[in-house]
Amino acid sequence: MNNLRQEWLSNTRNDLLAGLVVALALIPEAIAFSIIAGVDPKVGLYASFCIAFVSAFMGGRPGMISAATGAMALLMVMLVKTHGLEYLLGATILTGLLQIIAGWLRLGALMRFVSRSVITGFVNALAILIFMAQLPELIDVSWVVYAMTAAGLGIIYLFPLLTKSIPSPLVTIVVLTAVSISLGLDIRTVGDMGELPDSLPVFLFPDMPLTWETLTIIFPVSATMAVVGLLESMMTASIVDDLTDTPSDKNRECVGQGLSNIFAGFMGGMAGCAMIGQSVINVKSGGRGRLSTLTAGVLLLIMVVFLGNWVAMIPMAALVAVMIMVSIGTFNWASIRNLGTNPKSSSAVMLATVIVVVATHDLAKGVLVGVLLSGFFFAHKVGRVLHITSQADPNGLVRAYTVRGQVFFASSERFVDAFDYKEVIDAVRIDVSQAHFWDVTAVSALDKAVTKFRREGTDVEVIGLNEASATMIDRFGTHDKPAADSAALH
């Protein structure tokens, strides 16, 4: 009870205000992301309401904002183009189911394999994609649109110098809409982009055949969306954790995202996830509790449904300005400044993630490449932690090799090459008790070395193989007690 009260009511005034600020910034985003996905703005707006509403109650990170997002929108473009909105709604529900399963299986823990560089790459790629999504509104248009967008950005960044009590994105939207209406400018408005919500969302089962074929169509999209959604949510959750110095429940967040998406799908909304930019805005505006997320969702719906006619008149240039702000605020500029000083492998991972995402418009592929590359680089680095020394006995009949370090697939070749097979000697003694054999490759490398020596007529004695290969057990480390280890050595 106490916890519930604390998560909801301990920061009421700030949460309500921050929720309002976020709701105002969510509207342009939801519209923009609907356009990216190729659906009517109402699909994104309904989704943003549903996702914010459900995740306020069920999410694992109080104060985090979830809604329709660009990362998800980019993944559904093809599905919408080829099969239409109803299949998207079905895919959204399936995404939710997969995310709930991920939560139950506690897959949130897998985030530890996603390195800092991959996360930075993900965030940067996201910012670039949000920016690129604005380009269609800026290409082949009259100079008026450029002027409006520039003025919008000017207001967004300069108005806070005047006062920080009114959200500057709101001022931008109001001023640009007023200018556009009063001057009768012939520029594109939100109303030109498709249908806006004229009522509250209603519960509907997606109109699609429930067949195996349908599943084969939506499953790949849903699986990718589930992964990308959880990745962005987990990243955002840890950003909010850091900012507020409070912990979150990652597995509850997985289930919460899943429930949000299922609800969104049934209410005619597209899939979404946590939003880095909006969550930062929320925390900055003083949002800490669940009430901020709920307020954002509910106010968004109220404003859109009741001010729908006005929303339709907002010039797209105003939304573009807001979205450029979000992309600038999301991008990790420090990663560019640190390109020179960070290890080359880290920079390579970050850049590879960005390039793959921008090329494929699929954040999941980028993360996969990033994770694989970090794995390669890590294996390469650790593979160098292998030192083999040798000493012949005074008679020159026996040579003792001492192996220290890590022997596994990436270092096995170096291991085999480290022995001098051509030396004419009676016997060698290979002491591996201070080495770790991590996999089957390591054992076969040792076999190879032994065989090579024997072919030269040299006797081989291997010492300490048991200690060295203890690491090969799959669950190594889980029941690895230092005390037991040292007992075994004596």
Place this chain on the structure above:
Amino acid sequence: MLMTNEKIIASVDQSDHSEGVTDAAVWAAKQLALPVEFLHVLDRHLERAQSEDHSGAIGVDAQENLLESLSQEDASKSKMAREQGRLFLSRLRTYAATKGLDAMDTRQRHGRLLDTLTELAPEARMVVLGRNGESSAAGSKPADVSSTVSELIKHLPCPVLLTRQTFTPPQQVLLAFDGHSATRHAVRAVAESQLLSGLPIHVLMAGRHNNALQRDQQKQLDWAHEMLAARGFNVTSARVGGDAAVAIAHHVRAHAIDLLVMGVGRHSAIRHLLLGSNTAEILRASQLATLIVR
């Protein structure tokens, strides 16, 4: 830091209850011959925000700048609170010494009061708390027991002594008894402890009467009477009808009671009853120092 569980933790904050808590702790320390540890908890209130920036604009390095400014804010607040807390505790130490307390220690901890006390309680024989403190809402009446305190009563495994702003060593003790295991345990605890030795004890059985139960209730009451009398307490026992909270409040006034003892069970139905509106009601109606035994 006193590491044994042979100590009394006095939870103090910079509110008007700290004097009462100190006096109560000094009294309990003398009765039990135990040292006192004054605990001051510094809560940064991470669930609350200070920000006044509702511009909603995020620019270059938004996240880094925000983290930087939030942590700087927290750091300066923490440092100030730490210094203030240190001064407060040293004043308290001097005050307790003038009241004749020798064996004492002070400790400051970061975190929420509830978490900190729950964590430290196993080290203590008893916790002394004010009925409310800094954390209670500005509008609440000083007589009310704050929600934090009600929550603490539920979670702490050891006896809790709740005091008002002022505390005088008790002369007349009232034990609220209903015959259930939790209150029977309270009787046993009182009988075995040195805390109330030598004080006259009123055992009051209150609540609605039902004929079938009456004989059983009288038997329970007799048991409690015997138990305490055997330990040399001067016992008066009584059974009254009507609402427990009202009956207790009435008895308190009629007999100049200055300490109320209540037993609280872990899983019993009475726990629900006592910790539901009933405990709060009794606590509010009685308006006096209360010892809660589980």
